[in-house]
Amino acid sequence: xxxxxxxxxxxxxxxxxxxxxxxxxxxxxxxxxxxxxxxxxxxxxxxxxxxxxxxxxxxxxxxxxxxxxxxxxxxxxxxxxxxxxxxxxxxxxxxxxxxxxxxxxxxxxxxxxxxxxxxxxxxxxxxxxxxxxxxxxxxxxxxxxxxxxxxxxxxxxxxxxxxxxxxxx
Amino acid sequence: xxxxxxxxxxxxxxxxxxxxxxxxxxxxxxxxxxxxxxxxxxxxxxxxxxxxxxxxxxxxxxxxxxxxxxxxxxxxxxxxxxxxxxxxxxxxxxxxxxxxxxxxxxxxxxxxxxxxxxxxxxxxxxxxxxxxxxxxxxxxxxxxxxxxxxxxxxxxxxxxxxxxxxxxxxxxxxxxxxxxxxxxxxxxxxxxxxxxxxxxxxxxxxxxxxxxxxxxxxxxxxx
Numbered sequence: 001x002x003x004x005x006x007x008x009x010x011x012x013x014x015x016x017x018x019x020x021x022x023x024x025x026x027x028x029x030x031x032x033x034x035x036x037x038x039x040x041x042x043x044x045x046x047x048x049x050x051x052x053x054x055x056x057x058x059x060x061x062x063x064x065x066x067x068x069x070x071x072x073x074x075x076x077x078x079x080x081x082x083x084x085x086x087x088x089x090x091x092x093x094x095x096x097x098x099x100x101x102x103x104x105x106x107x108x109x110x111x112x113x114x115x116x117x118x119x120x121x122x123x124x125x126x127x128x129x130x131x132x133x134x135x136x137x138x139x140x141x142x143x144x145x146x147x148x149x150x151x152x153x154x155x156x157x158x159x160x161x162x163x164x165x166x167x168x169x
Numbered sequence: 170x171x172x173x174x175x176x177x178x179x180x181x182x183x184x185x186x187x188x189x190x191x192x193x194x195x196x197x198x199x200x201x202x203x204x205x206x207x208x209x210x211x212x213x214x215x216x217x218x219x220x221x222x223x224x225x226x227x228x229x230x231x232x233x234x235x236x237x238x239x240x241x242x243x244x245x246x247x248x249x250x251x252x253x254x255x256x257x258x259x260x261x262x263x264x265x266x267x268x269x270x271x272x273x274x275x276x277x278x279x280x281x282x283x284x285x286x287x288x289x290x291x292x293x294x295x296x297x298x299x300x301x302x303x304x305x306x307x308x309x310x311x312x313x314x315x316x317x318x319x320x321x322x323x324x325x326x327x328x329x330x331x332x333x334x335x336x337x338x339x340x341x342x343x344x345x346x347x348x349x350x351x352x353x354x355x356x357x358x359x360x361x362x363x364x365x366x367x368x369x370x371x372x373x374x375x376x377x378x379x380x381x382x383x384x385x386x387x388x389x390x391x392x
Contacts, residue, residue: 045354058332059353060340067342 087126
């Protein structure tokens with residue numbers, strides 16, 4: 001995933017606005033990163049560099065922390081957030097097959113976003129509707145008993161919607 | 170303040186500096202304890218490799234020698250059924266995600282894993298566990314070192330060496346099975362601003378980071 005020039009500039013500027021709110025102790029690292037993610041929706045490399053310079057640590061130290069915790073995203077969220085449930089029931093009903101289908105069709109891995117920024121893929125723990133396993137939640141809407149064919153169908157309908165939206169502009 | 174302390178390790182009386190860690194007390198007196206992640210220069214040991222377990226009389230459980238300061242009159246045994254079992258399991262877990270290619274490996278004969286296997290009569294083979302070959306790409310971009318993450322045992326020696334000498338280009342990323350030694354953003358060494366000091370290759374106890382065109386100056390064996 002390549003960041004656009006616009007994204008790089010924005011992430012640097014927004015991070016610079018956040019930094020002065022903190023005294024610059026090493027212990028401020030996680031609160032700063034959380035604030036950055038709150039603002040940008042993810043923690044891009046330029047932001048990590050700014051944070052590292054501010055705290056006087058290496059960018060690698062920041063990267064270590066960002067990759068350690070699941071709460072931090074490295075890529076921007078897509079317009080549509082696809083959450084594949086990997087809870088116990090969904091796992092037993094082939095949740096990993098569904099996750100693989102999404103990965104294959106979108107050509108991205110978990111935690112990534114498609115190059116057109118339309119879809120981002122995440123795995124989640126139980127979403128609380130195990131009778132409908134395996135489920136995929138797209139922008140808060142639960143899709144029950146998903147099959148690989150259903151993945152294709154959902155993507156097809158999204159493709160139509162995107163085309164329509166594109167027509168309006 | 171800095172007095173000396175006398176303790177017994179494997180039936181031998183040993184006098185060392187007060188506050189010294191058990192592992193170094195033993196190693197300096199020619200008593201071997203398996204170890205990978207221990208670093209004398211660090212104040213706080215990681216105690217991550219779980220190989221240096223010893224029995225201390227009066228303690229209910231084995232302890233890691235790298236994190237245990239010596240005490241006067243302490244009686245230590247470096248071998249027991251429990252200790253060998255703990256170290257053996259930790260060793261096999263390490264091997265299960267280490268690409269075994271000793272014959273072609275640059276660290277052959279100077280490898281810390283080979284030494285541990287020899288000393289403790291462990292097999293250099295994974296028998297009880299499933300092996301995990303992550304098949305990560307080898308980084309050949311630096312003119313000085315080659316990095317094969319598939320052989321990394323995550324001891325952290327290279328990370329510390331890089332921090333002291335090479336500007337802190339290397340570090341840990343990820344968690345669990347995904348944990349690996351890498352650079353900022355996962356870039357290649359050449360792209361990450363590696364100064365080429367080679368400290369990481371000198372520090373690597375196995376064949377993960379190796380100096381190019383030169384055999385490792387028996388990095389692991391001496392430590």
